Amino acid sequence: MTTVLLVRHGLTATTGQLLTGWTPGIGLDERGRAQAKALGERIAPVPLDAIVTSPLDRCRQTVEEIVAARAGRTAPVPDPAVDPMVGECRYGDWTGKPLTELQKDPLWPVVQAHPSAVVFPGAEGESMLDMQHRAVSAIREWNARLGKDATYLVCSHGDVIKAIVADSLGLHLDQCQRIVADPCSLTVIRYTPLRPFLLRLNDTGGTVDDLLPRPATQGEGQEAGGESDAVIGGGAGIDPDTANGAEG
Template sequence: MATVILARHGRTQANATGVLAGRLPGIRLDEVGLEQAQRAAARLDGLPIAAAVTSPLERCKETAATLLRGTGVRARVERGLTECDYGDWSGKPMKTLVKEDLWKVVQAHPAGVRFPNGESMAEMSARSVRAVRDWDARVTAEHGDGAVWLAVAHGDVIKSVLADALGMHLDAFQRIVVDPASLSVVRYTPRRSYVLAMNTVDGSLAHLAAQAEKPEEKLGGGAGPAPRRARGRRP
């Protein structure tokens, strides 16, 4: 199967000021977020990207455009990767939300949470995982098992995909951290999924173009990826 790089969007002003943006329109990358996306793009130098998809929200589309600059690949919008619908919580400060009784449930039992007039976290997880797995099968069919593709999404969405790949119950997904503009890597196989990287913010990923070992063939940790010479930043 192909390998997917899960990229969270760069920082926004809502992130910086502690506001739960949710699906509100007009939330774009701030200056720091643009710089984060540019640094993440440099990490993909030397790595052919077979395909890319993005959440329909502006901050993800901006991040995707930066990550793909100079590659000739354009991201397709995948609504299954959109942010969780936080309903009445959208646009509210985190310092206010932490006082809500539901906040404790979000942290301890997210699988049982439905946001007021919004989506349940279980629904968000199911559609996100389905979207990534469906796209992975599609990319594999079109480009082969060695293909690497990109999915740009949101923190909770990526945490849900990683939890599924790790075989974790959704109630444990709050243990996973996904920082702005971080890159995580998952490879699906017919037998199981493999998490090759989580929440990384530096280091080249060019080695994914020619993995020395298939994950399913490793025993005792394996030898790791073959070293590759660093390349300059794309124009």
């Protein structure tokens, strides 16, 4: 059995506001680094045979914090491997635009209800089906490379993780928008010869913050599209500064 720890990168200054995609130079903010450090400390007892990361800065910095948290506490792990196959979906002309603007685009409801039919506009746009195929293929390739007894970590992005989870559950990609992957959440899949097993989903540490009523400032990026819409790119999750009603 091969166990994969899927980690979404921590918060950035634009998470849940802009669809950053492959925009370079966007790293974690202080909240994101704190999230990554806390996750690293929480999973430090778990032996890892490899750490794989998306090439984007926000994922690489998340991995840096996770590796630092393991220093001196567990056996050393190999240097993180950068794999573009687990990189963010290529959103083409949508890249860098505010989510509130994108919610008015005619393609938005298609992304919500029928993502398997979506090809993002522009020369660099990728289909969500191609994104899922490359990401799942990467996981399968790493599983084969590391072997059946391996446990390894992959740091990636919200939509990518949701697509991998949908595959592991035998769901059509059109159902992936029912899955949530918050910043710095932990999702764990165990792959066996017959079928994968989803062990954890969107685990952010066992608190109940995500169950509390959200202040008015929370979730603003979704309001224009309706409360049933999934946030493309994954959204910002619960802001730790306002989760308990503190002013942000």
